Each structure stands twice: as structure tokens, then as C-alpha cells.
Amino acid sequence: MAAGTVTNPGPKVNRIGLPVIEYRGSKTTLCAGCGHNAISERIIDALYEMGVQPERVMKLSGIGCSSKSPAYFLSRAHSFNSVHGRMPSVATGALLANKTMMGLGVSGDGDTASIGIGQFVHLMRRNLPLIYIIEDNGVYGLTKGQFSATADIGSKLKTGVVNDLPAIDTCSLAIQLGATFVGRSFSGDKKQLLTMLKAAMAHKGTVMLDVISPCVTFNDHEGSTRSYKYMQDHEEPIGEVGFVPSFEEIDVEYEAGSSFDVEMHDGSRLRLKKLPENYDPTDRAVAVKTLMEAHEKNEILTGVFYIDTQKPAFTDLLNLVDEPLALLPQERTRPGKQVLDEVMAKLK
């Protein structure tokens, strides 16, 4: 954690000298007990512990309860609450304009898997360096509790309505489409979620985290498969997620066998322990198969399912100049008069 030595009894600070309060946002207006608030807290902790400079982050979201949450953390970062289901395109434009920023996108299950599924799949394909978090509660909250497309078949609304369509598994989809860091967590699992968020911040490429986040008002009852109770009974971590950031000393202790140790882009290490036998998190087919099998068994698998640190990020693919496109001076964006003269001469 905070590496700096603090002499005064002032507030505790992180490695860049900021107290955790500098990572907070406005007071939440979501329901008390909403899973989304817990996720905001973990995001704050992760940013603080990673020592991220707040001004270097862009927060992006769509529409819905989830998409309000960027207001509740990191007020010192620019934020863009866009239109329903279209955060991926806004994030793509913003990150291409300034690839030196960290992109933190927050979406919901309705925002992602229904209205936004088109942009979601193309975001995954491009491997844009963006952390894409789905705050997944299986219902539309702001419109008072209709099913979303991630709701499990057979799950029940408070009103007794039963969902008769299969759920879209955003993790399988993201893996198939080309996201390079894919995992699922639970808003109630502080340690796992925090570790995954920190690892996500060290990854260069699209991180897709589906975080089950119970809706206390519309989907926390008997018959729901997104309730706190259901998660307690059905969450199955695929293993233990460990993370050693680049600025911390790496311990030499390393369990072979069911562990998987991945060096990330910035030299951090992601350590996946106690994985099932023969589980290889760099193998897409195995990851998708494992997810499907767990689903058959009514288990909600959590953890990091898939990672690829080799595939080029979209910003690398485009071979952009090092500086942000947004900040290039006119000398580098408007060709000289001789260029226009040359073009005109050819048209004569």
C-alpha cells in the first residue's frame, strides 16, 4: 500500500501523496445497500492504492443507475455520462483523442446487453484500452424493475413475472469477441473485486469486468438469481486472484501447478491461484467452455477467466503519434502550403 513515510499525524496518503478523500466523489443518490455503491468504494480504493493521478482518468458511462455512479467517485477526473448504450463509442473517441489517459467505463446490464449490445461487441473486438465495468443486477432500476437481458431464465420478478428467455453471458461474449482481460466479480466480495480492479488498471487493452451487483429495491427477493442471498449460495470463485503492482517488490514465493502468473504491460504481475486443473486463462476455448459448464450447474463463476497481454491495443494498431491527438499543435495537423500546391497542380 502507501509507500511514502508519513511523519505528521495528518491523513494517510498513497504513493503519490494523496489522501483517499481526493479519490472520492459526490454523495451517492442510489438506494442504500445498492451493490453499485460498494463497487464505487472499491474503485476508489483501487485508484488510491494504485496511486493513480486523478486528473489522468476519464470516466465514461451510458444511462441507468450504474451509469450515474461515476458521479460518486473521483470528482477530480473528467466524466462523461453519455446516452443509453453508447458509452463504448464515446469512450473510443475520447481515448483516441487522448490515448495517454486511463479510461474507466461504467455500464449496466441493460445499458450493455440490450440497447448497447451493438457497441459493446465492437468495443470488445477493437481491444480499446478501457476498463469496462458492468454493474450487473439483472433489472432496469430507473424504470422500476423490468428484466434485463442478463437475467437468468426462470428467475422471478417481485411481481411474480418469470423470465422465459436465456441470459446473455457478457463474459463469454467478451472473450469470443477479443477483449483481453475478462472476469466476473461480486460487489459483496471486497477483496476479489479490489484485486481485479487493480489488475485491470495495469492492463493495456479492453478489460471487461461483469460485477454482480444486487438491486436491493427490485431484484433482491426469493426467486431472483441476482440477490445477495443467491450470490452467497451460488458464487463459485474459479480461483484466487492475486496482484502485485509494478511498484511493489515481487515476492519470490510462487506456487507451481494450479497457479498462473502473468506479467502485465507495466511489469505488474497478475497471479491466479487454485485454478481448476488444466485451466489455462490464456485459452479462450477453455474459458468459454468453463463458463458454459458452470452456468449449466447454476453456479455463478467469478474471478479472472481470460487474459491476453500480447494482442495489440486499438491505439497501437492505429500507429498513433506518441502525444495525444487532441493536443497536437497546428504545425503537426495542418500540412504546409506546398502540400496544397502539390495537390492543386495534380488537379489541373
Next chain:
Amino acid sequence: MATTNAGAPSAPAPARERSGDPIAQGEPAAIPAPPKPVVNDFSIQVATVNGSGSQSANSVLLRSIFAMGVPVSGKNLFPSNIAGLPTWYTIRASKHGYVARKKEIDVLIAMNPETAREDILSLRPGSAAIYEENMNLKQYRDDVVCYPVPFDKLTAAVCPEAKLRKLVKNMIYVGVAAQLLGMDMKAVEDSLRKQFAKKQKAADLNWAAVEAGFNYAAQTLTKQDPFVLERMHATEGKIIIDGNAACALGAMFAGVTLVTWYPITPSSSVVEQLIDFLKKYRVEPDGKASFAVVQAEDELAAIGMVLGAGWAGARSMTATSGPGISLMAEFAGLGYFAELPGVIFDIQRVGPSTGLPTRTAQADLLSVAFLSHGDTKHPILLPASVKECFEFAGAAFDLAEQMQTPVFVLSDLDLGMNNWMSEPFEYPEKPLNRGKVLTAEELKKAGEWGRYKDVDGDGIPYRTLPGTDHPKAAYFTRGSGHNEKAQYSERPEDYQNLMERLARKFETARTLVPAPVVVQAGKSKVGIIAYGTSDFAVLESRDQLKKEFGVEADYLRIRAYPFAKEVREFVASHERVYVVEQNRDAQMLSLLKLDLAAGETTKLRSVRHFNGLPIDARSVTDEIVMQEGI
């Protein structure tokens, strides 16, 4: 739309020369003795089959006339199809410099058996027709000069390779036309070799075909029609370019850094040509690109990327056409309300819905002006030439960042996809205007700031870019209600203040957009208002009105929305104002009505053209003459 004609001016009564219906009427006349030559003032129509490779041949014809110094314009009337359907290319040579479509065809080159009968029947008596001899078109018209040519035989003689014959055949008609019309063969050869600059063998083969056609005509055909070309010096120093390439160049010289698109006719070639320019001129010495191009999954994503990039401080654009504009509606409202810069090129085609995707119109005006729900309106630039495509592309990026709002450039298929003569474009000497952006230094000095506060009284607030290294730089951008500090707000006074400031900002735009071009004839009571590609027809129509009917009309060409003050002044100083446009619903007239004082709106009369073909002067003249009651 026509109001009753109160007090039509008593003009001198000149002879009425109405050509009217293009289908020949009345008694078929025998071909008279070679008539008086018509020099540098006629139209050629080449009727071919889509995908037959006639484009190169047509381009050689156009460029040869241009190389002879004769003002020329070309229009491609093509189907929404890859290959096999009829397509027509019309070329107009005009010593007067008229570049609007000419309704009447003077010289027909009929290469498509499917349409040949209809094509020749549409000619006026005294016109000429070149065609494959076995089609025997003479049977349909004895009042048209017929030039049958054994195309297949001539082609086979110069092109041993059978599979190339379909393409080479087109060059035979270039040779025949060159001989009959008296083209300068040096100009033809230069144009052809330029066309095939990188392919010496193809150039030689095609040139042989041109010569074969020329020789056949010289030896076998007797010139009986009056249409001839003679060298002029009216095109010296000029360039030929299509409007989409001009938009692309304008964007590059405006320093665009993010280009997003979803392919759609007729806008695709804006981005395709821009990609070529950027790859050539915007890759830095280390091989890295100072730009990004993304082919998006749809137009919603294309505009989303543009606005995301604009928010983050990049100059961003997309190009689309009507259906894409419809898809962009929600984001356009976000751009207006959250105040995000971005440039959208709309190369208009015929709607509604899929409409006629390869035909031209000016029918997106109203939907673009108010694109999205709620009280939304957008600045629109309306180029009427390739030069303005270049200049307004640059102006649009400045305006978008100055105004912090999406700016639309409305071109159309006619302007965008056809080749036009132009003076060479001038290098933009004015530095880029990046608008009101606060840096970390400025924030330190200012202390407090509010993202949506009207500090200067022009309705335009200050913004900061993500990444600005100051703890107070950040703000929350949202499409929901917000106060001056960008905080969420549903308070009635916050909403009203915000909407009123946005209206003030729009008023400011009136002074920033390109002013209209006014051509005063004198103290005429009659005015004409037009915009975009209707300009060419109006310029010619004014001459017709004056020459044939003694009507001298003043003319104002609108170049942007919101309207500059000159528009109101122009309407105020005329008794009757004809608004000429290429749509059914008189969209510009409607937009003017919203802007003018109540007493002024009754002066407006409508001249509309909406059959998918570019508007022509004669249609404008006929309609004005009718409404004037002359």
C-alpha cells in the same frame, strides 16, 4: 406554395422560348441542310450499362473539353447497383460558363441497347445520335442526325484480347465524338494519358481505340449536326475536382485528427479520399500517424466517437447521408445540450427512407436543422461549389470548437460525386480557432470557474479538456439537466437559464457563419434566394429571365444557418422573393418563415425541383415566369 400574384411587373414581352417537354413533339421535320454551327454550347449524353467501364472514357471526354479551354461540367446519373443497370453521363460544354444540368440533350451516345430506343426518342429535332449500327435507331427518328458506328468490329480490330473489349469499346466512342465535334486530338491524347498515367500499356491500347473511332468517323461519317468545339481560354489555371474530395482536403487542412464513418452513398468517397490524403500527408517522419480513422459499426457509433473525441479536445468528423443522419439524432441532441464540438458532413441523397440512394436532393435541411428531440438546433454550412466545400470544411471545424456544438456541412450527391471546374483552392492562412479552452495555468489564475457559465455574454462558456493538470479542471458532462457548474439539476430556473443561454449562443452563431452572397441587379422588386447546388441553375436562370423576359432579379445565396442579418434585409427590400430549392416541402422557405417577421413571410414564393435529377435553369425560369404571370 404560390400566393396569388398581386401586381406582377409589366415586363417587355419578349418571344417565349420554351423548350419544355424533352420528348419530341409535333411534325417530324426532315433533316435540313447543315445548320449554322453551334459552338461550345451543347450537351452530350452517354448512355451505357453500369459496370461497363465507361467512366474512364467519359472522364477523357470531359477533360479533353476542359483542356481545350472550354468551360465544362459532367454529371453521372447512376443506379444503385454494382453492374448491369442503365447509367447516363451528361457533359455540358458552355462558353458562358454555365455548369447547371441542361435539360435538353444535343448529342446522344447510345451504347446501351436496353435504353437506346427511349434515349433517342427523348431527343429534340436536330439533335445528333451516335450508336452501334446494328441497333438501327434511325427507324425511330428521321429528324435526328444519326451516326451509326460498327463499334464491335472496330473494337475487335484494335483489341485482340477479347476480355478487354468491353472496356476498350468505350474509347471508340470518344474517338468518334472527338472527330464529329472537332476536338483537338492533342487535348484528347493528353487527357487520356493522364487518365492512365500509371499504366502505359492500357494507355496505348485505349489510345489506339480512340484513333480507330476517329478515323472511322473521318472516313465514313458526314457531319450534319451543328455542334462543334473550338479552342477557348476559359479554363486556364483551373482545376477539376469532385466535392467530396474538396471536403476531404478542407478537413485535412483544418487539422482533423479523428475521422469516423460508416459507408453510405454518396458520402463514402469523402472519407475514402480523406484516408488517401492523410496517409500521404499526415504521416510523420517516424512513420506514425497524426490522425486516426475508424470505420464504425454504424452511424450511431460514428457520431458517438466524434463527440467523445471532441469532448477530449480533438478535431473530429464523420461523413454520412440521410439515413445516417436519422441514426445520429439522439447523439446530435447530446452534442447540442452538453456542448460538444464535432463536424458532420451530410452528402444529401433522395429520401425519405432508402429513397433514391444514387440521386441528388436538398431535402435534409429541416431534419438536420432540428436534429434530435426537445428544443434542439444546429448550425449548418451550405457550400455551393467545390471551392466552398474546401473552405467550409475548414470553417466548420473552427465553428464547432468556437461554438462547442456539432456543426453540419450539407453538400449533396450532385456536388459531392461529380467533377467540377474550379479556381485552385487558397491555402488557409488564418490559424485554427480552437475556441474557449482553459489551461491549467489559466485555471490557477482564475480560481473558480463554471463549465456552463456565460462569462462573456455571447452564450459561449469556457471548457477544460480531460487531462488538464489542475484539481479543479474536471467537470461532469451529461445529457441530463445541469447548472452552470455542470452539477446535476432539475431546478426550473437552472433548466430555463441553460436553454436561454443556448439560444443566445445560437444568436452568436449568426455572426460567425459565412455571410450570404448577394448579387444585386439594381432596384428589382423580385428577389431569388437559393443555396447549395441550386446556385448553378439560378445563375443561369437569371440570365434567361433577363434576356428572354426582361426580368432582372436580385439574388441572395444563403451559405449558412442560422441566417445572417443580410437575409432579413434582402427579404425586406423586395416585394416577391422566390426560394429555389431541391425538395418537395420547400424546406428552406419554411426555415426562413421561422426567422422572418410575420409581415415578411408572405413575400416568399417557392420554386421546387425534386425528381432526383439536379435542378436546371429552364425549370427555374419557367416556374418564376409562371408565378410572375408573365
